[in-house]
Amino acid sequence: MRSLMLRLYGAFTRLSQPLVRRKLKKRAVAEPGYAVAVEERFGMYDPVLTGQDWCWIHAVSLGEARAAGILLIELRRQHPGVPILLTHGTATGREEGARLLEPGDLQVWMPWDTPKAVAAFLDRFRPRIGVLMETEVWPEMTAACAERGIPLVLANARLNEKSLASAERLAWLARPAYGALTAVWAQTEADAHRLVSLGAKVEGVYGNLKFDAAPDIRQLAAADQLRASLPKPIVVFASSRDGEEQMLLEVLKRFGAAVPVPPAQAAINSIAKRVHDVQWMIVPRHPQRFDEVAALVASHGFGVARRSAAADELSDAEIWLGDSLGEMALYYGLAHVALLGGSFEPLGGQNLIEAAACGCPVVMGPSTFNFAEAAELSLAAGAAQRVADMEQAVKAALAIVNNAAKRDAMVQAALAFSSSNRGAAQRTAAAVLALVQDVPRPVAGAGASGPAGVPAGASAERTDPVLDDLSAPAD
Numbered sequence: 419m420r421s422l423m424l425r426l427y428g429a430f431t432r433l434s435q436p437l438v439r440r441k442l443k444k445r446a447v448a449e450p451g452y453a454v455a456v457e458e459r460f461g462m463y464d465p466v467l468t469g470q471d472w473c474w475i476h477a478v479s480l481g482e483a484r485a486a487g488i489l490l491i492e493l494r495r496q497h498p499g500v501p502i503l504l505t506h507g508t509a510t511g512r513e514e515g516a517r518l519l520e521p522g523d524l525q526v527w528m529p530w531d532t533p534k535a536v537a538a539f540l541d542r543f544r545p546r547i548g549v550l551m552e553t554e555v556w557p558e559m560t561a562a563c564a565e566r567g568i569p570l571v572l573a574n575a576r577l578n579e580k581s582l583a584s585a586e587r588l589a590w591l592a593r594p595a596y597g598a599l600t601a602v603w604a605q606t607e608a609d610a611h612r613l614v615s616l617g618a619k620v621e622g623v624y625g626n627l628k629f630d631a632a633p634d635i636r637q638l639a640a641a642d643q644l645r646a647s648l649p650k651p652i653v654v655f656a657s658s659r660d661g662e663e664q665m666l667l668e669v670l671k672r673f674g675a676a677v678p679v680p681p682a683q684a685a686i687n688s689i690a691k692r693v694h695d696v697q698w699m700i701v702p703r704h705p706q707r708f709d710e711v712a713a714l715v716a717s718h719g720f721g722v723a724r725r726s727a728a729a730d731e732l733s734d735a736e737i738w739l740g741d742s743l744g745e746m747a748l749y750y751g752l753a754h755v756a757l758l759g760g761s762f763e764p765l766g767g768q769n770l771i772e773a774a775a776c777g778c779p780v781v782m783g784p785s786t787f788n789f790a791e792a793a794e795l796s797l798a799a800g801a802a803q804r805v806a807d808m809e810q811a812v813k814a815a816l817a818i819v820n821n822a823a824k825r826d827a828m829v830q831a832a833l834a835f836s837s838s839n840r841g842a843a844q845r846t847a848a849a850v851l852a853l854v855q856d857v858p859r860p861v862a863g864a865g866a867s868g869p870a871g872v873p874a875g876a877s878a879e880r881t882d883p884v885l886d887d888l889s890a891p892a893d
Contacts, residue, residue, distance in 0.1 A: 420561065423590045427557055431532045435460065438530055448706045451509025458527040461538030467524055472503035473850070474545035476528055479507060481769060482551040483514035485574050485627045489549075490518055492630070492847040500851075503543055507554070510705065513743070531556040540566060547854045549573050550599075553581070557591050560598040569600040569853050573846050574627045575620075576605045577612040578766065578787045585616055593617045601853065603846055606791040622849070625842035626792060628771040633747040638776065641751025650697040651819045652752050654740070654778075657703040657759035657768035663711050665762055665808040667718040667737075670698065673812070692816045701740030701749050703759055703768060708741040715739065750776035754825060755818045757811050758782040758802075767793065774801055774836040779828035781805060781814045795839070801832035 438459070446453035455464075473493065477486035483506065493500050504519065505528040506512040515525055524543075529535035536558050548563055548570040555572060563570040577585075585592035596602075597617035603624045604610035610620045645652070655666055673693045702711050708724075715722040721735035725742050740749050750756060756778050761767040766788030773780050780802040786793035796802040803818075805811045818825050 421594065424557060424561055424594065427591055428533045431530065431558065432534070435530065435532065445509075449509040451512060454509075454512070455527060459530050459535070460532075461529050461535030463526060463538070463542055467526060468542055469501070469503075469524065470544035470546075471501065472524070472543055472545040473500050473547055473549070473854070474503040474505065474543065475549045475551065476505045476554055477511055477515055477551045478528070478554045479511040480514050482554070483511045483518070484631070486515070486551050487518045488627045488630050488843050489551075489573065489846055489850075492843040493850065494520075496844075496847050497851055503545060510743075517744075528554075529559075531558040533558055533562070536562045540568065547571070547850065549850060552576055555592075555595050555599070557595040560595045564598045570598070571600050571850070571853065572602045572613075572618070573850070574605060574624075574842070575602050575613060575618075576609045576788070577616075578790065579612070580766075580787065582612045582615070589616075601849070603849060605842075608791065622845070624845040624849075625839060626771065627842045627846065628769055629775075629836060629839040630841070630843040631772065631775060633750075633772070633776050637745060637747035638751040641748050645752050648697065650695060651754040652697045652699055652738075653755055653757065653815045653819065654699045654701060654749050654753035655757045655759060656701050656746070656749060656753070656773065658700055658711075658757075659703055659760045659763055659765055659768075660707065662759060662762045662808075663700055663702070663714055666698075666700070666757070666812070667715060667720065669809050669812050670720075670736075671718055692820065693812070696816065696819060697738065698736065699738040699740060699749070699752070701746070701759075705741075705743055708739065712739055712741070746772055747776055750778040753778050755779045755781060755815045755828075757815060758786070760788070761785050762808050762811070770796060770802065771836065771839075774832040777829045777833045779803075779818055779825060779832060781811050781818070783807070783811060792839075796832070796835055799831045799835040801828055801835045803828075 439456070442452050442456055442459070475486050475489070477483040486504070490502065502519070502523040504515045504523065504525045506515050506525075507528050512525065512527070519525055529539040540562055545568055548568060550570065550572045552572075552574050553576060560570055593616055596613065597619075599618055601621040602613055602618045603622050604613055604620055605623070605626045607623055610623050614620050655663070658666075670693060700711060700715070702708060712722050712724060715737045720737045722737050722739055723735035724739045725745070750773050756773050758770055758773075758780050759768045761783035762785070764785045767782060767786035768788075770780050770782065770789055771792055774796060780796065782793060782802055782804050784804070784806060793802070793804075797804060803814055805814050818828065
């Protein structure tokens with residue numbers, strides 16, 4: 419029988435549905451992806467979307483979708499043909515997830531966490547296992563999966579101190595939710611300790627899946643070719659967040675980057691000359707901010723050229739804008755050094771692992787709690803440098819650019835740091851497949867029906883034999 423607290427939570431999520439719809443409508447103005455298949459979020463799916471025995475993977479947003487892509491490659495390598503159901507919570511996550519689909523896979527929105535919507539999702543798709551990526555744990559979903567005997571795991575799991583404190587304030591919801599998970603595979607020992615304190619069953623510390631991502635070699639090759647033709651070294655502000663671009667532009671303007679440097683002044687003001695001797699590039703984290711950041715750059719008196727413009731227009735501006743998705747390997751390949759977005763505001767930093775895999779030295783600010791262990795390991799390896807603020811970051815980047823020996827050492831350290839931390843994908847995929855093998859096929863909820871009135875389990879629904887024979891060796 420469900421606890422009183424869970425029933426009260428269910429009542430709250432039901433009553434909040436109009437607010438969720440309003441928020442989705444508002445966000446769709448800037449990101450049209452939020453207007454796609456809205457009813458899926460409330461448990462109403464197109465009748466053609468159905469099936470059972472899915473390996474269901476939930477990747478809420480862009481970063482989680484990229485981690486899911488790494489896991490998917492290894493799952494398919496270890497067991498070809500595994501049927502995949504992908505769910506997401508954000509438009510960028512869904513867009514990235516669409517690139518991961520193969521024939522026979524499905525992609526839908528994660529349902530809003532009401533009893534009715536969650537039941538509709540589980541009764542329609544009847545996953546054989548659910549894999550939540552990194553952080554997404556919802557009380558109703560975890561309870562419903564436990565009731566149906568569906569193994570639900572948290573993979574590549576992370577939990578920082580701030581999130582732990584928030585969860586502890588809602589311990590009456592958080593502890594049962596984490597405790598209902600079948601297994602948790604943490605990124606680090608510190609994550610594992612925090613997760614255990616919430617009642618999670620941590621079965622292993624597997625490392626971070628993102629270390630197993632292979633950079634796009636075509637993008638790296640294109641970057642090498644383009645960089646060889648450019649007159650200046652490039653400093654990229656990678657995955658910048660709201661407020662951080664303003665910091666960089668103010669520092670560059672104060673150093674005189676928005677105006678030409680006369681020879682006489684250059685002799686006196688060496689920092690101004692060095693700022694001018696570098697090509698600066700900003701790559702915002704969120705695509706809906708591309709136009710906003712372009713306008714911000716122009717408002718500070720800088721010329722701005724966008725990646726989406728013709729290539730011959732790029733060299734005419736002080737600031738380049740990376741306004742494209744899926745090209746981070748290109749940007750890191752172009753960069754002689756990268757400033758780490760999200761680390762100069764108290765946002766926890768963005769993924770520095772991708773920069774390391776591309777052999778790009780990193781200068782990070784004080785806030786890196788989202789990648790705390792990776793940040794410390796990269797610093798210890800000599801692949802990154804930490805500074806207190808944006809002015810120090812600009813000076814540090816210039817120092818690296820102007821010291822070839824130091825930069826080369828950081829490049830080699832980054833590549834070694836990346837290669838020495840791989841293996842999480844293989845371990846996680848093996849654990850997922852082993853768990854499925856040990857658990858019998860779940861059944862639909864009481865009185866559940868398939869699409870368009872077809873009884874659950876009828877022949878109109880897809881079934882996949884792949885997950886029934888996981889003991890067979892992979893090709």
